[in-house]
Amino acid sequence: MSGNRRGEPAPEKTSPSGRDALPEEQRRVLRKAIRLEWFSLVFLAVTVTLVALVSGQSQAMKAAWLEDSMSLLPPIAFLVAARMIGKSSDRHHPYGHHRSIGVAHVVSAAALLGMGIFLVVDSLTTLVTVERPSVGLTVVLGHGFWAGWSMIAVMVVTNIPPIFIGRAKMKLAEPLHDKVLYADADMNKANWTSALATVIGVLGIGVGLWWADSVAAILVSISILHDGVKNLRASILGLTDSEARTFDDKAPHPLIDEVERVAREAEWVADAASRVRDEGHVFHVEMFVVPAPGAAVTGARCEELRTALRGVDWKVHDVVIAPVARIPADQAFRGE
Structure with a gap:
């Protein structure tokens, strides 16, 4: 066993x-x-x-x-x-x-x-x-x-x-x-x-x-x-875990913005930012979410959001939801 x-x-x-x-x-x-x-x-x-x-x-x-x-x-x-x-x-x-x-x-x-x-x-x-x-x-x-x-x-x-x-x-x-x-x-x-x-x-x-x-x-x-x-x-x-890019390395992968958009649309999420790691054919996503004021953070809600993110595209293989008080500094200015 x-x-x-x-x-x-x-x-x-x-x-x-x-x-x-x-x-x-x-x-x-x-x-x-x-x-x-x-x-x-x-x-x-x-x-x-x-x-x-x-x-x-x-x-x-x-x-x-x-x-x-x-x-x-x-x-x-x-x-x-x-x-x-x-x-x-x-x-x-x-x-x-x-x-x-x-x-x-x-x-x-x-x-x-x-x-x-x-x-x-x-x-x-x-x-x-x-x-x-x-x-x-x-x-x-x-x-x-x-x-x-x-x-x-x-x-x-x-x-x-x-x-x-x-x-x-x-x-x-x-x-x-x-x-x-x-x-x-x-x-x-x-x-x-x-x-x-x-x-x-x-x-x-x-x-x-x-x-x-x-x-x-x-x-x-x-x-x-x-x-x-x-x-x-x-x-x-x-x-070395650089920003996930398209298969030809010509641009950041559009799925990065897409998974963040889906995360922000959750009713209990005030803001979200991600770290997306290219594992080969698939991506590993760490999603930092700031709960909305008064919103309860439960395991069920995190699992529901995780399922929604994995449904965005087959390449979103593994997702970790990390509730935080504020977006980490290294993610707050991504893309600037």
Whole structure:
């Protein structure tokens, strides 16, 4: 028989805490996103293999290969996090495992940032030391042709599908409020710019502009570095309990104002302010309420308000009502 330390029956759970915290529509979206990420992993594995086979001594192709290799991390991080959030809360994880999404975001962003720095330094070193890459001939069925054409063909063929895969992921990121999926989709959509730079670098070698290859590699590296910095900043802000923001981190989440409006509409509440913590797919809300003069604060009223706030949106997963004499100073001027 389960219970607390005094031997009393364990309190009944008032809200789901694992993947069942998501409504059926979001669970359907999550299942679709998982299938899409598995497809991405298979496609990227094939891409990495093909690019490695034809890269030769091209610095730009080397950078493209490393970028494709790093692109494996966001799908892997997403799939691991998607599995973790399925676990219910327990004594050691009272808030559940939804923060796994934030951890996955940090891991993939840190890897991108580190690889971007490495590639920038490596490509600049190649340019400064005047290392001239050579692209020779390849013999197929007794006919020789410039190996650069095979490099260009691989870059074109392998970088068109990610544009459409990225768009598909982007459509799923918003209804799921998944920042890891959004970051992965953003990278997929932007892959064509890196592919174009790589193609230009290889063509540069073909016409005798040896430096074009290193310059193209630097451009690819800067793209990776930009993705790493942007995503690492967003992921760290999320894990350090900054203001909850939209899935693309472009603005404070509108649910913050919405839950405060609903709280103020309660007949026994004179004023209200919230702290909203982004747990991954869902939000944890601490609602500070100032009771109206003469209004009685009862457990039933707090529970009624808690239920009303959770009904605002599925992302409002867990709510704590805190009656106070006045709004805490750190919340009184939020948004100014």
